[in-house]
Structures are given as C-alpha cells and as structure tokens.
Amino acid sequence: MGYYDVRNAKLSILDMLKYDAIQDEDKIIYKDMGRYVQMLVPMNNSKLHDTYEVYFDSNGRISKIIGHDTNTGFRGTKYV
Numbered sequence: 001m002g003y004y005d006v007r008n009a010k011l012s013i014l015d016m017l018k019y020d021a022i023q024d025e026d027k028i029i030y031k032d033m034g035r036y037v038q039m040l041v042p043m044n045n046s047k048l049h050d051t052y053e054v055y056f057d058s059n060g061r062i063s064k065i066i067g068h069d070t071n072t073g074f075r076g077t078k079y080v
Contacts, residue, residue, distance in 0.1 A: 036066075045072040 021031040029040040029049075039052040050071040057063040067074040 041073075043072055050074075 021029050023029045027042045031038045031040075033053070036053045036055045039054060040049045041052065042048065043050045047070065050073045051068040052071075052074070053066040053068075054062055055064045055066075062080045064077055064079045065074075066077050069075055
C-alpha cells in the first residue's frame with residue numbers, strides 16, 4: 001500500500017467514518033468486514049473492479065486470499 005500520506009489523513013478518516021472503508025492513492029478500496037478485509041481493485045472489466053477477501057491470522061499476517069469468481073484477475077483461494 002506504500003507510505004501513509006498525512007495530508008490525506010482527514011479525507012481517509014472521513015471516508016472511514018462515512019463508508020466504513022478507506023481508499024488508497026491507487027484507488028483500491030479496503031473495507032473491514034469483521035473476519036476479513038475486502039479489497040476492491042480497479043480493473044478494466046464490466047464491474048470496473050475485482051473483489052478480494054483477505055484473511056489474517058492471530059499475529060496479523062495474511063493467511064489466505066480469496067478472489068471472487070467474477071474477477072478478471074485472480075480467482076479462487078490462495079493460502080499464504
């Protein structure tokens with residue numbers, strides 16, 4: 001995700017409060033879904049994005065990533 005730009009902190013906080021999601025400088029949207037973080041990655045397809053579910057273990061490390069069947073990129077489950 002790169003570095004955190006303090007100048008955009010207010011916008012990020014407002015986005016998080018309004019939408020319960022944050023969008024980074026690459027236009028990727030991150031939404032906390034409780035058990036996982038949903039990522040909407042901009043793509044040139046009919047949905048205009050691919051959707052991924054990122055799961056973390058108790059140490060905060062990524063344990064698996066699920067790509068939705070409707071994605072034009074990665075689909076299925078990858079364990080890390």
